[in-house]
Amino acid sequence: MSSHFSGSCGCGTINFEVKALRTNVVNCHCNSCRKMNGGSFSTYFVVSQKNFELTAGEDFLSCFSLTENARKHFCKICGTPVFNLNLKYPRLRMVHFGTLNLPAETTPDVNIFCQSKLPWVAFDCEMMNFKQEIEK
Ligand SMILES: [Zn+2]
Numbered sequence: 001m002s003s004h005f006s007g008s009c010g011c012g013t014i015n016f017e018v019k020a021l022r023t024n025v026v027n028c029h030c031n032s033c034r035k036m037n038g039g040s041f042s043t044y045f046v047v048s049q050k051n052f053e054l055t056a057g058e059d060f061l062s063c064f065s066l067t068e069n070a071r072k073h074f075c076k077i078c079g080t081p082v083f084n085l086n087l088k089y090p091r092l093r094m095v096h097f098g099t100l101n102l103p104a105e106t107t108p109d110v111n112i113f114c115q116s117k118l119p120w121v122a123f124d125c126e127m128m129n130f131k132q133e134i135e136k
């Protein structure tokens with residue numbers, strides 16, 4: 001992944017920049033991600049709070065608490081999920097991969113919560129598969 005990359009929500013109101021030498025890109029197959037994001041699984045990259053900067057539209061970011069620890073942050077205009085927060089790891093941002101402006105420049109590293117992966121979701125790459133959430 002490039003050392004400096006950017007992204008936005010669907011309507012372009014919320015923009016962010018990431019400053020990190022390396023982030024972990026994760027496919028998460030947990031039920032919470034399915035419900036929060038409406039997809040079969042979620043791909044996001046994990047970046048520390050200090051390396052994630054909202055550069056536009058912060059006032060249009062809405063937050064919803066799905067569970068005691070899971071917070072979903074999304075654009076209140078277009079509904080794009082931008083990042084999730086797990087209060088167990090408050091300094092990390094789980095930023096939705098699809099919000100990147102150049103998503104083809106990187107690929108996922110790991111699959112997590114594979115025990116709840118949908119049976120038709122198949123990966124033929126050599127990603128590690130974790131049964132439990134990886135330690136951060
Ligand atoms: Zn938007």
Ligand SMILES: [Zn+2]
Nearest residue numbers: 028029030033
């Ligand atoms: Zn998940």
